[in-house]
Amino acid sequence: MKRDLLGLKGMSAEEIKNILDTAKTMKMVVSQPNKKTQHLQGRTVVNLFYENSTRTRLSFELAAKYMSANAANITASGSSVQKGESLIDTAQTINMMGTDILVMRHSMSGAPGVIAPLISASVINAGDGMNEHPTQALLDMLTMYEKLGSFENFKGLKVAIIGDVYHSRVVRSNIYGLRALGAEVAVAGPATLMPPQIEKMGVAAYTDVREAVRDADIVMGLRIQLERQKKGLFPSVREYHKYFGIDEEKLKLAKPGALLMHPGPVNRGVELSSSVIDGPQSVINEQVKSGVAVRMAVMYLLSRGGFNR
Amino acid sequence: MKRDLLGLKGMSAEEIKNILDTAKTMKMVVSQPNKKTQHLQGRTVVNLFYENSTRTRLSFELAAKYMSANAANITASGSSVQKGESLIDTAQTINMMGTDILVMRHSMSGAPGVIAPLISASVINAGDGMNEHPTQALLDMLTMYEKLGSFENFKGLKVAIIGDVYHSRVVRSNIYGLRALGAEVAVAGPATLMPPQIEKMGVAAYTDVREAVRDADIVMGLRIQLERQKKGLFPSVREYHKYFGIDEEKLKLAKPGALLMHPGPVNRGVELSSSVIDGPQSVINEQVKSGVAVRMAVMYLLSRGGFNR
Amino acid sequence: MKRDLLGLKGMSAEEIKNILDTAKTMKMVVSQPNKKTQHLQGRTVVNLFYENSTRTRLSFELAAKYMSANAANITASGSSVQKGESLIDTAQTINMMGTDILVMRHSMSGAPGVIAPLISASVINAGDGMNEHPTQALLDMLTMYEKLGSFENFKGLKVAIIGDVYHSRVVRSNIYGLRALGAEVAVAGPATLMPPQIEKMGVAAYTDVREAVRDADIVMGLRIQLERQKKGLFPSVREYHKYFGIDEEKLKLAKPGALLMHPGPVNRGVELSSSVIDGPQSVINEQVKSGVAVRMAVMYLLSRGGFNR
Numbered sequence: 001m002k003r004d005l006l007g008l009k010g011m012s013a014e015e016i017k018n019i020l021d022t023a024k025t026m027k028m029v030v031s032q033p034n035k036k037t038q039h040l041q042g043r044t045v046v047n048l049f050y051e052n053s054t055r056t057r058l059s060f061e062l063a064a065k066y067m068s069a070n071a072a073n074i075t076a077s078g079s080s081v082q083k084g085e086s087l088i089d090t091a092q093t094i095n096m097m098g099t100d101i102l103v104m105r106h107s108m109s110g111a112p113g114v115i116a117p118l119i120s121a122s123v124i125n126a127g128d129g130m131n132e133h134p135t136q137a138l139l140d141m142l143t144m145y146e147k148l149g150s151f152e153n154f155k156g157l158k159v160a161i162i163g164d165v166y167h168s169r170v171v172r173s174n175i176y177g178l179r180a181l182g183a184e185v186a187v188a189g190p191a192t193l194m195p196p197q198i199e200k201m202g203v204a205a206y207t208d209v210r211e212a213v214r215d216a217d218i219v220m221g222l223r224i225q226l227e228r229q230k231k232g233l234f235p236s237v238r239e240y241h242k243y244f245g246i247d248e249e250k251l252k253l254a255k256p257g258a259l260l261m262h263p264g265p266v267n268r269g270v271e272l273s274s275s276v277i278d279g280p281q282s283v284i285n286e287q288v289k290s291g292v293a294v295r296m297a298v299m300y301l302l303s304r305g306g307f308n309r
Numbered sequence: 310m311k312r313d314l315l316g317l318k319g320m321s322a323e324e325i326k327n328i329l330d331t332a333k334t335m336k337m338v339v340s341q342p343n344k345k346t347q348h349l350q351g352r353t354v355v356n357l358f359y360e361n362s363t364r365t366r367l368s369f370e371l372a373a374k375y376m377s378a379n380a381a382n383i384t385a386s387g388s389s390v391q392k393g394e395s396l397i398d399t400a401q402t403i404n405m406m407g408t409d410i411l412v413m414r415h416s417m418s419g420a421p422g423v424i425a426p427l428i429s430a431s432v433i434n435a436g437d438g439m440n441e442h443p444t445q446a447l448l449d450m451l452t453m454y455e456k457l458g459s460f461e462n463f464k465g466l467k468v469a470i471i472g473d474v475y476h477s478r479v480v481r482s483n484i485y486g487l488r489a490l491g492a493e494v495a496v497a498g499p500a501t502l503m504p505p506q507i508e509k510m511g512v513a514a515y516t517d518v519r520e521a522v523r524d525a526d527i528v529m530g531l532r533i534q535l536e537r538q539k540k541g542l543f544p545s546v547r548e549y550h551k552y553f554g555i556d557e558e559k560l561k562l563a564k565p566g567a568l569l570m571h572p573g574p575v576n577r578g579v580e581l582s583s584s585v586i587d588g589p590q591s592v593i594n595e596q597v598k599s600g601v602a603v604r605m606a607v608m609y610l611l612s613r614g615g616f617n618r
Numbered sequence: 619m620k621r622d623l624l625g626l627k628g629m630s631a632e633e634i635k636n637i638l639d640t641a642k643t644m645k646m647v648v649s650q651p652n653k654k655t656q657h658l659q660g661r662t663v664v665n666l667f668y669e670n671s672t673r674t675r676l677s678f679e680l681a682a683k684y685m686s687a688n689a690a691n692i693t694a695s696g697s698s699v700q701k702g703e704s705l706i707d708t709a710q711t712i713n714m715m716g717t718d719i720l721v722m723r724h725s726m727s728g729a730p731g732v733i734a735p736l737i738s739a740s741v742i743n744a745g746d747g748m749n750e751h752p753t754q755a756l757l758d759m760l761t762m763y764e765k766l767g768s769f770e771n772f773k774g775l776k777v778a779i780i781g782d783v784y785h786s787r788v789v790r791s792n793i794y795g796l797r798a799l800g801a802e803v804a805v806a807g808p809a810t811l812m813p814p815q816i817e818k819m820g821v822a823a824y825t826d827v828r829e830a831v832r833d834a835d836i837v838m839g840l841r842i843q844l845e846r847q848k849k850g851l852f853p854s855v856r857e858y859h860k861y862f863g864i865d866e867e868k869l870k871l872a873k874p875g876a877l878l879m880h881p882g883p884v885n886r887g888v889e890l891s892s893s894v895i896d897g898p899q900s901v902i903n904e905q906v907k908s909g910v911a912v913r914m915a916v917m918y919l920l921s922r923g924g925f926n927r
């Protein structure tokens with residue numbers, strides 16, 4: 001039975017810990033001059049991206065290449081998608097070419113979950129609409145794990161996630177994953193960008209950023225799509241930054257040494273001030289490195305049959 | 310003397326058989342976990358695509374990577390084509406970079422044939438205008454060959470090809486290849502989409518699909534460009550499907566167990582009904598797998614000097 | 619201390635000679651059937667191109683692959699650039715993924731020089747605005763070196779560079795490099811496309827092409843952007859060719875056997891007549907091959923710490 005990574009919803013703490021421990025080892029590979037292992041020797045990884053992305057696509061591509069996989073990319077523009085082929089037919093076609101792992105980003109929530117049972121390749125969700133972005137949450141957790149030193153320290157960890165919670169697949173995956181490890185999650189953002197009944201996911205929800213950030217161990221900003229402003233969802237970039245942007249003053253409300261995170265790319269001066277992005281508490285660059293390691297770990301474990309130890 | 314694959318026109322049965330036998334072996338590679346051989350170790354394959362294509366480009370790219378070639382892609386958008394460089398100069402430039410095999414798709418019939426004598430790299434035609442698409446026909450034939458068991462069984466095989474015959478490079482390559490192996494080809498489609506004097510290619514031509522399909526061993530649908538409807542070449546998608554689309558009822562006219570094929574991507578409910586696409590006679594997915602194998606075989610044989618045994 | 623290749627300005631003759639001697643060896647690799655060495659085994663090369671380019675991107679990509687690097691491409695369209703991320707943040711992100719060499723093309727003069735001190739990867743300038751394009755000049759010099767036989771013969775070598783000098787980063791890099799090796803450079807072009815005070819760079823400047831070409835050992839045409847015509851910078855393509863295009867008659871003014879060069883892609887019949895492009899003095903195709911070799915040499919030397927012997 002092949003396994004997929006569609007989301008962190010329902011994933012056990014043991015599985016997450018196995019991924020993170022494997023990723024910790026993989027991270028050493030990313031740091032060494034010779035970034036080439038035999039973990040996926042001759043396996044085929046295809047990145048199928050229906051939404052633009054530099055960082056995520058490149059991260060998966062390099063992760064695959066570092067493990068000696070055959071890696072290839074398909075992006076929506078220039079693909080037969082434009083010829084009206086159904087997503088299922090596209091996926092089945094890619095599958096038949098010897099693909100072992102299909103990495104998929106799609107604007108439709110649930111798209112990877114529709115595809116996964118229909119093909120023999122393992123499907124990795126690289127972001128589906130407003131649903132999940134599991135490898136992003138895993139790389140966030142790996143970055144925390146390396147600072148915390150042990151999984152024990154996730155218990156009671158206070159994580160504040162700030163911004164456009166409503167549209168964020170990153171926040172959803174983080175809530176599932178962090179809660180599985182015993183962390184406490186608080187979210188905050190403009191009332192227009194908060195999902196109704198978000199508390200039912202087991203998180204504390206605030207419209208005042210200060211309340212969410214107070215005494216947090218981790219402060220995570222979420223990317224805001226500037227296009228949403230036009231739809232009246234927030235008043236202006238300046239006002240957004242004033243009330244919801246994380247700057248030095250707001251960051252001081254968190255615990256001393258609290259980590260500042262962001263999935264990137266950051267709109268400087270909007271979600272985060274430049275001073276905190278480039279400040280000592282920022283681990284934003286480290287997150288990027290964790291991303292390659294986590295994707296290596298996920299692909300390797302999938303090629304071995306799954307996430308159980 | 311280097312060899313090219315510009316089309317199946319004029320290719321001998323022996324050469325085709327050699328490609329198909331080689332491809333049969335290559336297909337095992339596509340099925341195994343470690344899809345990496347040394348057949349093209351250090352050779353360079355460049356895909357130069359002036360028309361969009363996911364499946365064909367990906368198929369060639371993976372075929373090259375499976376054999377350890379250096380593989381790179383150029384697509385028309387983003388290329389120096391936009392800077393007004395001539396096709397010949399572009400091809401010569403790519404050639405000088407150490408390219409051994411240039412895979413080329415172009416909207417102009419005959420373009421690969423213009424380029425081939427001017428460069429040292431072997432040229433593979435991946436579709437040129439309304440002329441030929443030889444690897445597509447070869448993968449169709451490989452899929453048939455695997456079901457038929459021997460080349461002997463191509464003799465008298467009845468192949469019905471249905472749809473936009475006029476614009477199809479797939480049909481032309483199939484006619485050349487299948488007739489070389491001794492098969493009989495019948496074509497059918499709307500009168501507006503049938504080339505005049507197609508019978509001169511040695512095929513039977515019908516405007517009634519039923520007549521072409523009756524007692525066929527193979528029923529192949531051709532992709533219809535929906536844009537052509539605007540030009541008045543066929544009345545409506547619904548009417549097209551009613552008269553020319555292959556559904557369960559029309560497929561029953563063929564021999565029991567006749568194979569259903571399509572080069573993909575399919576417009577579901579237009580050229581083929583979903584019931585036959587997903588039905589037991591469909592080998593459409595198998596064709597995709599055959600495609601990688603055929604391209605491996607063609608590239609390998611070209612790197613060895615040609616298609617003769 | 620990591621090294622970068624931002625330009626040839628300030629580079630010593632010894633460094634240039636080391637690159638060219640290394641490239642001469644690398645060129646043998648480009649010519650052999652098995653184009654695969656271990657020089658960059660497991661190193662990571664990312665091409666970040668904010669301007670369209672087939673030849674330069676492909677040349678770097680193949681150079682990296684020929685040396686067994688992990689190679690990946692990012693082009694502006696389809697990148698997070700469109701999401702408004704700053705160039706610096708993009709570069710830092712790519713850097714954190716294990717990148718050893720970042721090859722960068724940007725429309726802004728000086729962009730690679732801004733990035734280089736901020737990241738651990740070596741930066742190679744693949745063309746920045748109107749500033750420099752060092753690997754192009756190095757490949758021009760390698761092509762000359764192979765014909766000249768020794769570095770001694772660069773002393774007093776007369777190089778005439780013709781065309782849109784004002785906008786050309788190629789000419790600037792060539793002036794720095796050629797003068798370091800002891801050559802004499804003359805430039806010529808329409809008065810509207812000549813930078814004021816170009817003589818301060820140590821070159822002779824003419825508005826009459828004939829004067830520049832007379833007795834030259836090397837005649838190099840520069841690409842003209844046809845869009846510039848609309849801005850009134852030159853009268854018409856036909857007139858441009860008449861006065862500034864290099865044809866057989868003008869080429870005869872140079873020394874017998876003078877080499878004809880062009881960075882490509884050529885607008886045939888504009889900068890150069892087809893007769894000289896395809897004539898016996900043209901080394902335009904050889905330049906392309908030199909390009910791959912020079913890029914291999916530069917990347918290899920950077921991975922070893924720099925250009926000193």
